[in-house]
Amino acid sequence: MIARSIVLVVACGLAGSPNAQTQPSAATVFQNVRIFDGKGGRLSGPSHVLVRGNRIERISSAPIPADQRPDAVMIDGGGRTLMPGLIDVHWHAMLVRPTPAAAMAADIGYSNLVASAEAADTLLRGFTTVRDLGGPAFGLKRAIDEGIVAGPRILPSGAVITVTSGHGDFRQLFELPRILGGPPARMEALGASMVADSPDEVRVRVREQLMQGASQIKLTAGGGVASPHSPLDVSTFTEPELRAAVEAAENWGTYVTVHAYTPATIRRAIAAGVKCIEHGHLMDEATAKLMAQHGIWLSIQPFPDEMADVFPRGSQEWEKAQEVLAATDRAYALAKKYRLKTAFGTDILFSQALAQRQGALLAKLVRWYTPAEALVMATGTNAQLLAMSGKRNPYPGKLGVVEEGALADLLLVDGNPIEDIKLVEDPAKNFVLIMKDGKIYKNTLGR
Numbered sequence: 001m002i003a004r005s006i007v008l009v010v011a012c013g014l015a016g017s018p019n020a021q022t023q024p025s026a027a028t029v030f031q032n033v034r035i036f037d038g039k040g041g042r043l044s045g046p047s048h049v050l051v052r053g054n055r056i057e058r059i060s061s062a063p064i065p066a067d068q069r070p071d072a073v074m075i076d077g078g079g080r081t082l083m084p085g086l087i088d089v090h091w092h093a094m095l096v097r098p099t100p101a102a103a104m105a106a107d108i109g110y111s112n113l114v115a116s117a118e119a120a121d122t123l124l125r126g127f128t129t130v131r132d133l134g135g136p137a138f139g140l141k142r143a144i145d146e147g148i149v150a151g152p153r154i155l156p157s158g159a160v161i162t163v164t165s166g167h168g169d170f171r172q173l174f175e176l177p178r179i180l181g182g183p184p185a186r187m188e189a190l191g192a193s194m195v196a197d198s199p200d201e202v203r204v205r206v207r208e209q210l211m212q213g214a215s216q217i218k219l220t221a222g223g224g225v226a227s228p229h230s231p232l233d234v235s236t237f238t239e240p241e242l243r244a245a246v247e248a249a250e251n252w253g254t255y256v257t258v259h260a261y262t263p264a265t266i267r268r269a270i271a272a273g274v275k276c277i278e279h280g281h282l283m284d285e286a287t288a289k290l291m292a293q294h295g296i297w298l299s300i301q302p303f304p305d306e307m308a309d310v311f312p313r314g315s316q317e318w319e320k321a322q323e324v325l326a327a328t329d330r331a332y333a334l335a336k337k338y339r340l341k342t343a344f345g346t347d348i349l350f351s352q353a354l355a356q357r358q359g360a361l362l363a364k365l366v367r368w369y370t371p372a373e374a375l376v377m378a379t380g381t382n383a384q385l386l387a388m389s390g391k392r393n394p395y396p397g398k399l400g401v402v403e404e405g406a407l408a409d410l411l412l413v414d415g416n417p418i419e420d421i422k423l424v425e426d427p428a429k430n431f432v433l434i435m436k437d438g439k440i441y442k443n444t445l446g447r
């Protein structure tokens with residue numbers, strides 16, 4: 001048995017070293033791999049891939065001569081599958097591990113350290129990019145990008161914007177009435193969610209997120225599962241309020257996505273110029289048709305059955321979770337029937353145990369899609385949604401694909417995930433190499 005060593009290159013050991021910074025174009029050559037490119041449904045024939053710096057420089061069916069540089073890394077792929085890093089387009093980096101109460105009450109320094117540990121785990125599950133749809137993740141993103149801690153690329157929304165009583169309003173009833181111009185509620189002081197009750201207030205809150213570096217803007221247009229005050233059936237923002245957000249975001253070159261479950265909420269959002277619907281589980285046929293006509297993205301997920309269990313059995317939140325779970329089949333059927341632009345994001349909240357099943361939730365898509373379709377969705381298609389941020393995308397370059405010139409976010413998989421998507425359920429075992437931005441964060445093959 002060959003001794004295997006895990007090389008978990010925590011970024012402070014690599015990008016932080018002056019050596020790495022003075023030699024930005026170090027090369028890695030993957031020899032003898034078969035490529036899943038994030039676009040098509042087949043693996044390539046035996047191939048060789050040269051990564052230089054943070055980009056894929058060359059892909060060839062002929063061997064690529066060993067780089068002459070002493071720091072060049074040669075990886076013998078042994079016929080394994082090389083694929084793009086996975087993308088989760090509905091993530092909350094700051095809210096994965098804490099309970100709702102801890103998220104509100106804990107010291108923000110502590111919360112950041114917890115989120116940093118989770119970010120390293122997220123990357124080691126093969127998710128090299130996340131679109132963060134709510135929470136104060138700007139600092140974490142910066143620390144990851146600067147190579148201080150390990151984690152995925154983060155496209156942050158900043159605070160979720162909600163109305164009084166809406167999804168994301170986690171205040172207690174004793175905190176009412178809200179005084180306009182008064183001190184912020186705890187969730188607002190943290191930057192987790194912001195209450196806005198008029199078009200003017202919406203504009204302020206949207207612009208505050210953009211000022212901090214939001215790559216897209218997230219509003220909650222209707223009721224939700226994990227919030228104490230909003231029934232699932234309600235629409236919260238008015239159309240003029242949604243339109244104010246869209247205008248401010250579009251002036252800034254980006255777009256608004258909204259949390260919305262019901263047909264009425266989705267239709268109002270589309271009328272206001274919103275470009276992406278988060279969830280959409282309760283949509284009907286006419287709404288699906290409307291989304292198709294307007295080219296609206298559907299960012300949906302098969303929630304795990306256990307999602308309900310983070311709430312007390314029989315509680316309002318638990319009941320709402322049941323309703324959404326029951327509607328999931330129909331939503332995916334409509335998405336397929338009307339060929340909606342459909343993205344994959346897990347929306348895992350408040351549970352480290354569930355987070356460890358991030359890949360398993362992706363594999364769950366084979367209830368509706370072929371393994372290849374599911375993997376294309378979580379790579380190439382998800383990257384198209386990320387590109388909607390335009391110049392506000394903090395990571396210019398192509399993500400989600402293996403092609404020359406693309407950013408080098410790559411997984412080396414021990415097996416063929418197109419034949420056996422369950423491989424993504426156990427990344428610790430099956431993802432033998434994880435690269436992000438040209439840097440190797442895990443390698444169990446040895447050199």
Ligand SMILES: [Zn+2]
Nearest residue numbers: 090092133347
């Ligand atoms: Zn969410």
